[in-house]
Each structure stands twice: as structure tokens, then as C-alpha cells.
Amino acid sequence: MRVVLRIVLWLTTIFLVLEVTGTTHYLSYIYENKISPLLSSQEVIPSISNVPNLKLPNIESESNFVGINCIDKSDVVAVKQGQYYTWRDSDGTVHFADQPPDVGDYKHETLPDSRKDYFSLSFDYKGRNFPPYFNNKAENGGKAVIKAIEGLLPNQVLAKTHLQVTIYNNSKAFHDYRIQHTDISSSSINGFYSGRLNQIMVLHQGDDKQTIQTTLHEITHAIQAKQFARAGGWFTEGVAEYFEHIETLGNSSFVPINEYYLGFLRNKQNRLATRHLLTADYGQWKGSMRSKYYANSWALSYFLMTKSRRNIMSEYLTHIVQNKCEVIDNIRFFETHYPGGIVKLNRDVDTWLYSDHSVPNYH
Structure with missing residues (x-):
């Protein structure tokens, strides 16, 4: 009987250790060594961590x-309006340039599109x-x-x-x-x-x-x-994490999903409530839970940059720029602008985490 109890106690101890430390090493390894993107989230999930060295x-x-x-x-x-100059030389050749010729007649044209x-x-x-x-x-x-x-x-x-x-x-x-x-x-x-x-x-x-x-x-x-x-920590760090992966493709650009953060957040114990994330003091991004703050900030930013929600991110940025000297009330903004408020936003982000991510965000 004692032998059986010892075995049960031993197995329970191992299980608890794995539960607590099974997430060790993942994000710190990402930031210290940047794991190859060829690894899938499933291959990395077994070694996720508290990230003391992030x-x-x-x-x-x-x-x-x-x-x-x-x-x-x-x-x-x-x-700024685009502009150019055009003229015809003595040989009859037509020239286009962003500066007029030193001598001779020329036409000053304004492009129909603005930039x-x-x-x-x-x-x-x-x-x-x-x-x-x-x-x-x-x-x-x-x-x-x-x-x-x-x-x-x-x-x-x-x-x-x-x-x-x-x-x-x-x-x-x-x-x-x-x-x-x-x-x-x-x-x-x-x-x-x-x-x-x-x-x-x-x-x-x-x-x-x-x-x-x-x-x-x-x-x-x-x-x-x-x-x-004055946008707050979730935006400051989440959007920076988002844009560091931007890729260019001709005249357009796209941001692929971050498989490491995605794998980390599919472990539900690493999710932070959206209301908490929106109100957290920026100093908490430097505390013991920093891995969770960075990952959750990235997820909220990426979610709001998706095509169907980008209008809300656009409204948020416009609101910030037009109220630069005010501390932004994130709760009020999203309760007002996100259909269903923050409770629905939190639920939608959770659903999005488990959706298909084969198509990146295009800009």
C-alpha cells in the first residue's frame, strides 16, 4: 500500500512540475535566439515559459x-500634390522630370492623385x-x-x-x-x-x-x-510587435501571423482578460508577467488589424491623434466603438486565436 501511495505521490509531483514549468523557455528562447520560423507552433509548444530573461x-x-x-x-x-515638368527639345523629343530645364519653355503639371x-x-x-x-x-x-x-x-x-x-x-x-x-x-x-x-x-x-x-x-x-x-502599453508594445514582422510585396505589404505567440496563447492559462490588458499600467510590461503582456498585446493588435476590424483600429488611432494631450480611456472607447463592447471583444479574440491564420493581414 505504501509503495502504491509513493508512486501516486511521485507521479502527481511530476505532473505539477510539468504544469508549472512546461511553459518555461519558449518566449525567452524566441527573444534571445529567435527560433527559426520553419518550426511550427506545435513543435515549440512543449517548451513555453515564464520568460525571466525576455x-x-x-x-x-x-x-x-x-x-x-x-x-x-x-x-x-x-x-502633398505630385508634380512634374515636361518640355520638347530641339530634336522634338519630349522630356518628363521633377525639375524644369535650365533654359527653354516647359509645362508645369500636377498629378491627379495626391500623396x-x-x-x-x-x-x-x-x-x-x-x-x-x-x-x-x-x-x-x-x-x-x-x-x-x-x-x-x-x-x-x-x-x-x-x-x-x-x-x-x-x-x-x-x-x-x-x-x-x-x-x-x-x-x-x-x-x-x-x-x-x-x-x-x-x-x-x-x-x-x-x-x-x-x-x-x-x-x-x-x-x-x-x-x-498616450495610447497605453497594450498599443505601444502590441503594435510594435505586430509591425516588426511586416513584409513587402511589390507596392503592397503584409504581416504574417506570429506562430510563437499564437502557440503560447492557445494555452489558456497565458491569456489575459481584455479589460485587464486595456487598463494595465505600462510598468506591468516590465514585471514578472511580461511574457503574457507582450503576447496578449500582440494578439489584440493583430486582431484589430484584420480586415473586418481595421475600421475600429483606424477610429482608435484617429481618436488618439486628435486627443494627444489626454490620457486615453481605453475602456470607454471600446465599449462605445466595438459592437458588443469589451466582453464581446474578449470573446472574439479568443475565437480568433483558434481560427485559420493562413491568410496574413495585407496593408
């Missing part, structure tokens, strides 16, 4: 991120000559993030923003700059956005894909700091 998004500090230039309207930009001119983006590569495919991927990805956010907002609500991205290949040079120009104490980060300097600094550590994702994450933070400073 790297946080590397903004300089919350004080430099929340409320930046909330009353600065001096650089609001309206719609927004809210953002400019420049890159500076230090330490070595990065291959053209890397430069193109980083720059096209950054422009795709900007274009996607622009597409969610009406004309004449955004402020003009110039984003400067510097990518280092040399760790010492990167950290020397961090120490000299910011108050960031961590020496383990590989990228950060400084709100005070309005600069994005990224360290390339041999992994092109990870470096590009870090760059896109920080570009999103820079846009948020300028345009959406």
Missing part, C-alpha cells in the same frame, strides 16, 4: 516616450558595407510600416516626422554611443529608440532577419512617440 522593447525610458510634443502642431503637414508627406526616413550604416539586399529590406520595411499607419488615418491629422536610423556592426561603437548619449543602463540590448534625440540605434549581431525586425520594432516606437504618445 528582452524588453528598447526605448530609452518611459518618461521620454509618453507625451512627447503633445501640443506641438507647428509641423503638421497637409497632403501624403508625413514621414521621411533615412538610414546610416556604420561599421561595414551592408549588402544591398539588407539595406533594401530594412528601408522598404520601414517605409511599409509608415505607409500602413498612414493608411489607417485621415488626411491632415499627422505631424511631420523625420526618422533617423543608425545601424552599427561594431558592438563597442554602439554601446559607447548608448553610454554617452542616453540613460540606458543595460548592456545586453541590441536596439533602442531615444525619444529625446529622436534617434533609432540598432546593433547588427550577425543575424540580418533579427536586425531588420528590431529596426522595424523601433521605427514603430518612434512613430508612436510622435503621434500616439
Whole structure:
């Protein structure tokens, strides 16, 4: 009898340990090593964790991120009209250009379509000559993030923003700059956005894909700091996690599902109630439950970016931009704008997590 009891006790102990620690290692491994996307969520689920070593998004500090230039309207930009010049030379050849000729007659034409001119983006590569495919991927990805956010907002609500991205290949040079120009104490980060300097600094550590994702994450933070400073943690981190995976396809872009977060959240003990997520203090993203906050913020952001709900995300962004200096009441907004309120939103996100995700979000 005693032997049987010992066996039962032993098996129960093992079961409890697996229940508690069966989720160890997953997200920390993702952030420390970025598991290959060739692995399916089913292959990774057995090793999900509390993530004590999860790297946080590397903004300089919350004080430099929340409320930046909330009353600065001096650089609001309206719609920019496309224009070109045309003329015929002495041989009868017709020329088209964005500048007129030095001499001779020409016509000044305005394009029938207009385009927004809210953002400019420049890159500076230090330490070595990065291959053209890397430069193109980083720059096209950054422009795709900007274009996607622009597409969610009406004309004449955004402020003009110039984003400067510097990518280092040399760790010492990167950290020397961090120490000299910011108050960031961590020496383990590989990228950060400084709100005070309005600069994005990224360290390339041999992994092109990870470096590009870090760059896109920080570009999103820079846009948020300028345009959406008081949106709250779920939006700040969830949307940055969302856009770091954006891919370009011709003139369009798309964001595939994050299989790692999807697998993590299909374990119901990792789900956070939407009401709690919307009201949580931003500091909680840095606490012991940070893995759950990041994953749930990503899920809510991705869900609201799906085609059938994107109008609600668009209304949310417009509301934030038009009320920059106010702390956003997320509960009131979603109770008012989401059909069925937050209870229905929470239920719909749960259902979405178990739906088919073969078609990505296109922008």
C-alpha cells in the first residue's frame, strides 16, 4: 500500500512540475535566439515559459516616450500634390522630370492623385558595407510600416516626422554611443529608440532577419512617440510587435501571423482578460508577467488589424491623434466603438486565436 501511495505521490509531483514549468523557455528562447520560423507552433509548444530573461522593447525610458510634443502642431503637414515638368527639345523629343530645364519653355503639371508627406526616413550604416539586399529590406520595411499607419488615418491629422536610423556592426561603437548619449543602463540590448534625440540605434549581431525586425520594432516606437504618445502599453508594445514582422510585396505589404505567440496563447492559462490588458499600467510590461503582456498585446493588435476590424483600429488611432494631450480611456472607447463592447471583444479574440491564420493581414 505504501509503495502504491509513493508512486501516486511521485507521479502527481511530476505532473505539477510539468504544469508549472512546461511553459518555461519558449518566449525567452524566441527573444534571445529567435527560433527559426520553419518550426511550427506545435513543435515549440512543449517548451513555453515564464520568460525571466525576455528582452524588453528598447526605448530609452518611459518618461521620454509618453507625451512627447503633445501640443506641438507647428509641423503638421497637409497632403502633398505630385508634380512634374515636361518640355520638347530641339530634336522634338519630349522630356518628363521633377525639375524644369535650365533654359527653354516647359509645362508645369500636377498629378491627379495626391500623396501624403508625413514621414521621411533615412538610414546610416556604420561599421561595414551592408549588402544591398539588407539595406533594401530594412528601408522598404520601414517605409511599409509608415505607409500602413498612414493608411489607417485621415488626411491632415499627422505631424511631420523625420526618422533617423543608425545601424552599427561594431558592438563597442554602439554601446559607447548608448553610454554617452542616453540613460540606458543595460548592456545586453541590441536596439533602442531615444525619444529625446529622436534617434533609432540598432546593433547588427550577425543575424540580418533579427536586425531588420528590431529596426522595424523601433521605427514603430518612434512613430508612436510622435503621434500616439498616450495610447497605453497594450498599443505601444502590441503594435510594435505586430509591425516588426511586416513584409513587402511589390507596392503592397503584409504581416504574417506570429506562430510563437499564437502557440503560447492557445494555452489558456497565458491569456489575459481584455479589460485587464486595456487598463494595465505600462510598468506591468516590465514585471514578472511580461511574457503574457507582450503576447496578449500582440494578439489584440493583430486582431484589430484584420480586415473586418481595421475600421475600429483606424477610429482608435484617429481618436488618439486628435486627443494627444489626454490620457486615453481605453475602456470607454471600446465599449462605445466595438459592437458588443469589451466582453464581446474578449470573446472574439479568443475565437480568433483558434481560427485559420493562413491568410496574413495585407496593408
